[in-house]
Amino acid sequence: SDVRMFVKVEKICFHSCPNITDITPLQAISEIEIEFCKGIIDYRNALTYSQRITIKSVNAAVAIDVSHFKAVRSLVLIVPDKTTSILNSLPETPASTRLTRLTIIGQLHDLFNNDFNHLQELTLSSSTTLTRVDMFGCIPIVRMSDLNNVESLDGLGYSEDISKGLRNRSVTISQLRKVQDFTPLNTIPIVEISHCDGFRDISQVKDVKTLIIKYCDELLQPSLPLNNENITLAGEMPDKLLLSMPNVKELDLSFVRGENLQGLEPLKNLERIVISSYWNEQDTAGWDMLRQDYCKFHYDKDTTIYVKKVL
Numbered sequence: 001s002d003v004r005m006f007v008k009v010e011k012i013c014f015h016s017c018p019n020i021t022d023i024t025p026l027q028a029i030s031e032i033e034i035e036f037c038k039g040i041i042d043y044r045n046a047l048t049y050s051q052r053i054t055i056k057s058v059n060a061a062v063a064i065d066v067s068h069f070k071a072v073r074s075l076v077l078i079v080p081d082k083t084t085s086i087l088n089s090l091p092e093t094p095a096s097t098r099l100t101r102l103t104i105i106g107q108l109h110d111l112f113n114n115d116f117n118h119l120q121e122l123t124l125s126s127s128t129t130l131t132r133v134d135m136f137g138c139i140p141i142v143r144m145s146d147l148n149n150v151e152s153l154d155g156l157g158y159s160e161d162i163s164k165g166l167r168n169r170s171v172t173i174s175q176l177r178k179v180q181d182f183t184p185l186n187t188i189p190i191v192e193i194s195h196c197d198g199f200r201d202i203s204q205v206k207d208v209k210t211l212i213i214k215y216c217d218e219l220l221q222p223s224l225p226l227n228n229e230n231i232t233l234a235g236e237m238p239d240k241l242l243l244s245m246p247n248v249k250e251l252d253l254s255f256v257r258g259e260n261l262q263g264l265e266p267l268k269n270l271e272r273i274v275i276s277s278y279w280n281e282q283d284t285a286g287w288d289m290l291r292q293d294y295c296k297f298h299y300d301k302d303t304t305i306y307v308k309k310v311l
Helices: 183-187 285-293
Strands: 011-015 031-035 052-056 074-078 101-105 121-127 141-147 170-174 190-194 210-214 230-235 250-256 272-276 294-300 303-308
Touching: 285 294
Parallel strands: 011 031, 031 052, 052 074, 074 101, 101 121, 121 141, 141 170, 170 190, 190 210, 210 230, 230 250, 250 272
Antiparallel strands: 272 303, 294 303
């Protein structure tokens, strides 16, 4: 129940400690994780100089004001839906100690009023209060999942013109069920889309260099050729999808259902392809190309890799 003996510890994890109620003595622990300690209901005036903070599954009546964490650089909040968290503003700190990684799983409160320019990585999940994402276009790495009221991805993207404020380099979205237009992602170098019912036209992200699509099972045949160089697919794949990938260099089909390699033979730029080890080789032009022009490696019991031979 008394945490004063730990004030000089550099790294500590409190897990399922119901008798801890007062953590104000803990001001400068470098890295701290507090998980399932529901006796703590007030995180204000504590952890002021901690650099890495993880708070998980708190008491529903908890008070958390992130602005009190003056030195935090990595912050993870995993909270129940009904938590009355206080998230008035991100801490205003010198550039050398600014928060760079933020993860919030649960409801978001007053998040729109913050300046996110200093963040390098943002992960958001399981929120019904978030309705727009345009303020996140300045963050290099963004992950968003299960945001039921987000209908538009407008404001995301990448541009070499710094004045536009579009600095996304990698964006991962999952279970954004109301989004229909994915074209704002088309300028971003790395994009992953999974379990998004509204994603059907791959042409909307045809210029993304590294594209990962998982379990978006109603994909249409692209209306335009795809310029993607690295493509990972999981789930169902349209029969002639490979014909739309003239520029692909690396292709991962290890989690694609079926054994269809129709249209593989025209892919002259293909350097590497990954497939399931459970696929049976067939007497088709695509399989003949793999047998003749590629070296075969068994990566593990589930995965086979074909690498193009060097002439």
